[in-house]
Amino acid sequence: MSTSAEDLRAIALAEFSTAGYAATSLHRIADLAGLSKSSVLYHYASKETLLEATVAPAIHRMEEILNALEASALTPAGRAAFLSEFVDFILLYRREVNMFINQGPSLVDVPVIDEANEIVHRLADFFAANTASIEEKMRFGIALGGAAYMLCSPESMAFDTDQVDEARTALLTILTELLAPVTAPAVIGE
């Protein structure tokens, strides 16, 4: 059952994230799926509908994580839990996250993408609320954008399954270091 609908979603996700939404034609998606363009439009009413179906699960999951973060306020435990969940989220929804980061700004006016951009803004606001310094804002941006780039760059897209755990640990270490609370003294440098 559902031979094609889910296949098409996966194919579209891979193409949208690597080649870009605008640069990916319905014809190409159909070819990769072994179908005709008309069949793609049978399962999804439009290219935009396909995009929405492609990224919706990741958006909803990210919304859950963000709600939990805002609920747990700024307790150290809450913050640590968020980082762990966030790393798992990025690893699970690698391609979707890469799409938000790389193409989000250029896909405005697509409702589901606007929703995703709004979530990123909520997340940024949360971290920016406690610090006005440019360096802290930059740490957040580098952590988010860098992690997303790292996990979907051409070289790293093909993770061996046994490397995922190591990647997860490394990512959590680096992000924790980058997003350490502002109360931590700056022992590095002078």
Next chain:
Amino acid sequence: MSTSAEDLRAIALAEFSTAGYAATSLHRIADLAGLSKSSVLYHYASKETLLEATVAPAIHRMEEILNALEASALTPAGRAAFLSEFVDFILLYRREVNMFINQGPSLVDVPVIDEANEIVHRLADFFAANTASIEEKMRFGIALGGAAYMLCSPESMAFDTDQVDEARTALLTILTELLAPVTAPAVIGE
């Protein structure tokens, strides 16, 4: 002099980096320049030629920096000089760097983009040569991709000129911290 040629380059750069190469039409570039599409094609033989002219300066500069890095081997001074030059490079060629990072993989078969991708690979190989651990590779990717994202995200594109210095200092601090030699003890966390 050069009323339009240079203007077109700047307009194309801004559009390519924000909306994407594939999603930017020659018609739109012409409109933004107050010219006709034919005039754009008068100054640049093709859309691809315009892309090459747009990113060539940044590529040549990055090549210089990379050559200097490889020449200075792994001396601490050489590494520190590289980081400083690299930060200046990213700040000066923000939009171009953002293009490489976000669209490089999808623009293969364009000669000048292949050249840029090759440079990124040389840079990655240089840092990967001294460490095989996934974490160190990830640190490099996060630093490069994160810095590029941070400096060309919609919110940060409009830097006040007096904030550039502060941004430069913060960026240098964070990158130095991220790319600290593997010999440095991990004093953060446990």
Next chain:
DNA sequence: ACAGTCTCTGACCGATCGGTCAGTTACTGT
């Protein structure tokens, strides 16, 4: 045997894409 529904397809549509070309305008040096 029949009707209904799901999946799929080729033919076709208007719009837009990158690109070509003949020709116009305006400014130059002679």
Next chain:
DNA sequence: ACAGTAACTGACCGATCGGTCAGAGACTGT
């Protein structure tokens, strides 16, 4: 006054884009 050239333009081209539509098979329950 004239020729040359740089800058620019509208009309046009084939290709491709997203999307519509009528209908062909395949599989159901009756």
